[in-house]
Amino acid sequence: MTEPVVVCARCRAMAARQPLTWSTMLDRDGGLLLVCDSCTRAHLRAMEAQLDEEFW
Numbered sequence: 001m002t003e004p005v006v007v008c009a010r011c012r013a014m015a016a017r018q019p020l021t022w023s024t025m026l027d028r029d030g031g032l033l034l035v036c037d038s039c040t041r042a043h044l045r046a047m048e049a050q051l052d053e054e055f056w
């Protein structure tokens with residue numbers, strides 16, 4: 001049986017399961033994306049800079 005693996009939607013970092021420091025966000029199709037802690041911080045900075053969502 002394969003261990004469940006989560007993958008960061010941005011940098012493709014992988015973890016055996018979702019770490020508490022990772023966050024979730026919705027993609028344009030309403031699907032759930034996981035974002036690792038470092039990308040979450042980068043994303044928050046991007047949001048503060050009001051970059052277009054297409055940046056993702």
Ligand SMILES: [Zn+2]
Nearest residue numbers: 008011036039
């Ligand atoms: Zn990441």
